Amino acid sequence: MASNQDLNERSLYLLKTLVERYIHDGQPVGSRVLSKDPNLKLSPATIRNVMADLEDMGLIHSPHTSAGRVPTVSGYRLFVNSLLTVKPLESSELDQLQNSLLTEYDGPGDVLNKASRLLSDVTKMAGVVTLPRRETVTLRHIEFLPMSNTRVLVIFVTDGQEVHNKIIHTDRLYSPAELQQAANYLNSVFAGRSLAKIRDLILKEMDQDRRQVNQGMIDAVNMAQLTFAQQPKDDYVLSGETNLMGFSELSDMERLKQLFEAFSQKRGVIHLLDQCLLAEGVQIFIGEESGYRAFDHCSLVTSSYSINDEVVGVLGVIGPTRMAYEKVIPFVDVTAKLLGAALNSK
Amino acid sequence: MASNQDLNERSLYLLKTLVERYIHDGQPVGSRVLSKDPNLKLSPATIRNVMADLEDMGLIHSPHTSAGRVPTVSGYRLFVNSLLTVKPLESSELDQLQNSLLTEYDGPGDVLNKASRLLSDVTKMAGVVTLPRRETVTLRHIEFLPMSNTRVLVIFVTDGQEVHNKIIHTDRLYSPAELQQAANYLNSVFAGRSLAKIRDLILKEMDQDRRQVNQGMIDAVNMAQLTFAQQPKDDYVLSGETNLMGFSELSDMERLKQLFEAFSQKRGVIHLLDQCLLAEGVQIFIGEESGYRAFDHCSLVTSSYSINDEVVGVLGVIGPTRMAYEKVIPFVDVTAKLLGAALNSK
DNA sequence: TGTTAGCACTCTAAATACGAGAGTGCCAGA
DNA sequence: TCTGGCACTCTCGTATTTAGAGTGCTAACA
Numbered sequence: 001m002a003s004n005q006d007l008n009e010r011s012l013y014l015l016k017t018l019v020e021r022y023i024h025d026g027q028p029v030g031s032r033v034l035s036k037d038p039n040l041k042l043s044p045a046t047i048r049n050v051m052a053d054l055e056d057m058g059l060i061h062s063p064h065t066s067a068g069r070v071p072t073v074s075g076y077r078l079f080v081n082s083l084l085t086v087k088p089l090e091s092s093e094l095d096q097l098q099n100s101l102l103t104e105y106d107g108p109g110d111v112l113n114k115a116s117r118l119l120s121d122v123t124k125m126a127g128v129v130t131l132p133r134r135e136t137v138t139l140r141h142i143e144f145l146p147m148s149n150t151r152v153l154v155i156f157v158t159d160g161q162e163v164h165n166k167i168i169h170t171d172r173l174y175s176p177a178e179l180q181q182a183a184n185y186l187n188s189v190f191a192g193r194s195l196a197k198i199r200d201l202i203l204k205e206m207d208q209d210r211r212q213v214n215q216g217m218i219d220a221v222n223m224a225q226l227t228f229a230q231q232p233k234d235d236y237v238l239s240g241e242t243n244l245m246g247f248s249e250l251s252d253m254e255r256l257k258q259l260f261e262a263f264s265q266k267r268g269v270i271h272l273l274d275q276c277l278l279a280e281g282v283q284i285f286i287g288e289e290s291g292y293r294a295f296d297h298c299s300l301v302t303s304s305y306s307i308n309d310e311v312v313g314v315l316g317v318i319g320p321t322r323m324a325y326e327k328v329i330p331f332v333d334v335t336a337k338l339l340g341a342a343l344n345s346k
Numbered sequence: 347m348a349s350n351q352d353l354n355e356r357s358l359y360l361l362k363t364l365v366e367r368y369i370h371d372g373q374p375v376g377s378r379v380l381s382k383d384p385n386l387k388l389s390p391a392t393i394r395n396v397m398a399d400l401e402d403m404g405l406i407h408s409p410h411t412s413a414g415r416v417p418t419v420s421g422y423r424l425f426v427n428s429l430l431t432v433k434p435l436e437s438s439e440l441d442q443l444q445n446s447l448l449t450e451y452d453g454p455g456d457v458l459n460k461a462s463r464l465l466s467d468v469t470k471m472a473g474v475v476t477l478p479r480r481e482t483v484t485l486r487h488i489e490f491l492p493m494s495n496t497r498v499l500v501i502f503v504t505d506g507q508e509v510h511n512k513i514i515h516t517d518r519l520y521s522p523a524e525l526q527q528a529a530n531y532l533n534s535v536f537a538g539r540s541l542a543k544i545r546d547l548i549l550k551e552m553d554q555d556r557r558q559v560n561q562g563m564i565d566a567v568n569m570a571q572l573t574f575a576q577q578p579k580d581d582y583v584l585s586g587e588t589n590l591m592g593f594s595e596l597s598d599m600e601r602l603k604q605l606f607e608a609f610s611q612k613r614g615v616i617h618l619l620d621q622c623l624l625a626e627g628v629q630i631f632i633g634e635e636s637g638y639r640a641f642d643h644c645s646l647v648t649s650s651y652s653i654n655d656e657v658v659g660v661l662g663v664i665g666p667t668r669m670a671y672e673k674v675i676p677f678v679d680v681t682a683k684l685l686g687a688a689l690n691s692k
Numbered sequence: 693t694g695t696t697a698g699c700a701c702t703c704t705a706a707a708t709a710c711g712a713g714a715g716t717g718c719c720a721g722a
Numbered sequence: 723t724c725t726g727g728c729a730c731t732c733t734c735g736t737a738t739t740t741a742g743a744g745t746g747c748t749a750a751c752a
Binding site: 703 | 735
């Protein structure tokens with residue numbers, strides 16, 4: 001098995017044109033068509049020798065003896081990492097994106113939808129955007145409304161203008177007045193603080209000697225505890241899934257079914273996308289790299305997006321491994337930045 | 347063209363067994379297998395004669411000359427309307443359904459999800475539940491929170507314990523105090539009234555001579571007008587779409603794509619389901635009957651569900667025309683009743 | 693008059709064959 | 723080290739064949 005060091009300039013260029021060619025027209029690429037490349041003044045025979053080397057290195061492979069060559073996952077990986085020449089977006093395109101993301105801005109949920117739609121519309125693949133999840137999100141306002149029995153409807157608004165609501169089960173019956181009082185107390189003490197901080201404060205309060213605080217405050221804190229105990233569930237907005245049904249590499253019904261099941265189960269996808277939260281810039285999973293069977297024949301191009309310099313979510317594009325990376329990568333990059341900007345300007 | 351009156355007992359019984367047979371094993375049914383039916387003591391030749399009549403009436407048809415017969419849409423329709431022997435659910439099954447629908451009841455959104463999941467899990471097809479939409483839903487509580495500029499976040503809670511939030515654009519800047527005042531006014535005047543009634547009242551207030559009311563009330567009513575002007579968007583919860591990918595009659599990628607696009611567009615599906623709001627009991631669309639191309643090869647079995655005897659939504663099952671109607675129909679019927687009951691008991 | 697047996701006919705689906713075309717690997721020579 | 727040449731392999735599309743299923747029709751039968 002030859003190592004990467006065996007790759008000279010020429011082999012790399014050949015790999016590059018092969019991958020580009022394959023991405024362009026979806027057919028296995030033979031030595032003849034490559035010999036036609038103007039920058040590659042070699043005979044088909046020589047090219048065959050080089051291709052044999054590339055195949056030994058596991059960068060390309062032949063579907064069968066008399067078909068051309070197709071990039072393997074490693075081949076795509078090398079291509080994306082070091083051979084790719086990305087096409088930056090034109091400023092007119094950028095303006096257009098900005099417009100379509102900002103027009104009629106009606107709250108955070110809406111702009112996420114738009115971003116997802118944008119990703120899928122432009123790439124003709126599937127677009128995905130995770131809901132923003134900030135550690136430093138601050139509480140703006142909280143309110144309790146009584147329901148039947150010991151159930152209480154909690155509504156709280158965060159500084160992202162997101163409205164969360166949740167039903168909690170309290171240990172005893174509270175009167176509307178008590179609930180009002182608890183809300184007043186919590187608003188006065190916790191408003192403007194981050195949810196993480198609030199969780200800390202709650203634990204401290206509960207540890208404190210109970211004699212020093214009155215019952216109303218204990219009740220309030222108990223309820224706040226129930227409210228903020230677990231994070232709101234992770235979720236994402238997916239668009240253009242149906243675009244994926246057009247690709248021949250995903251036309252196998254069993255595969256497609258697994259993929260769509262993964263989409264509706266959400267858990268796996270979330271987990272996968274979460275891995276991009278830490279990474280800087282655009283991150284790419286090619287084929288089996290993702291580690292999820294359902295995505296074996298897909299690539300994900302993702303980027304995290306930020307509000308006020310804090311990374312809060314991930315967006316990206318899902319498509320077949322054979323996709324136009326040189327266009328998708330800068331596009332995902334820009335969209336992430338635009339989405340962050342759109343969410344900032346509030 | 348023969349009329350339905352030509353159908354004697356025997357032809358009907360033959361059609362019935364043919365449809366049952368076809369639903370059971372998915373193959374076109376020939377005269378030989380039908381002649382094996384113990385209740386149908388006829389030779390294949392006679393059966394062929396009867397089948398020729400049924401074909402003339404458009405109830406069955408032959409995919410090609412040497413295949414058996416397959417029910418047409420009209421055939422299914424006749425079968426469902428007058429030949430079907432529904433299997434009522436056993437009471438143990440019913441208990442089981444009830445349990446899975448009511449366990450850990452955490453708000454209306456949750457139970458709708460469960461119902462949809464239940465529909466798809468039991469039938470191995472797709473389940474759908476529209477969000478309840480009550481004309482008589484009453485306002486419980488309304489609140490305004492200022493955002494940037496003239497944007498105001500409105501939160502209102504209805505007596506179904508549903509929390510709605512919406513961003514409205516006001517004509518001028520309001521101070522937090524003004525917003526508080528407006529909310530107080532609206533809560534005192536409108537709480538407990540139905541949204542429809544509120545819309546009426548708002549229009550009346552706005553028509554009234556402005557001199558007689560103070561500016562604060564006018565502002566409040568204006569904002570309420572913006573809030574309640576249009577209905578919250580219709581939506582539904584869909585589950586088990588991927589189950590549909592297993593059926594051979596939907597294995598055509600183009601059809602499947604159209605179907606899934608219809609699902610994500612939602613509008614058409616909503617419109618179709620809305621037609622069931624008026625009808626009593628279970629309603630069925632077979633194949634092209636729905637009038638939507640995407641559903642040409644599907645059947646829908648639907649039923650409306652009610653809260654406090656008011657019809658508020660529709661649920662149903664989507665699958666291939668070849669489905670076990672005799673089981674699906676009673677199941678959808680019962681699920682609708684159970685869902686209504688679950689939403690009532692709050 | 694309704695039912696049945698017989699039979700020729702049609703159509704599908706699966707198996708088989710076959711040639712064209714594409715692309716390869718390898719060898720020998722420049 | 724590169725290149726031309728050549729035999730080889732494999733796919734893909736197109737016929738061709740065959741077996742089987744099911745039909746429609748006709749003539750005989752009860």
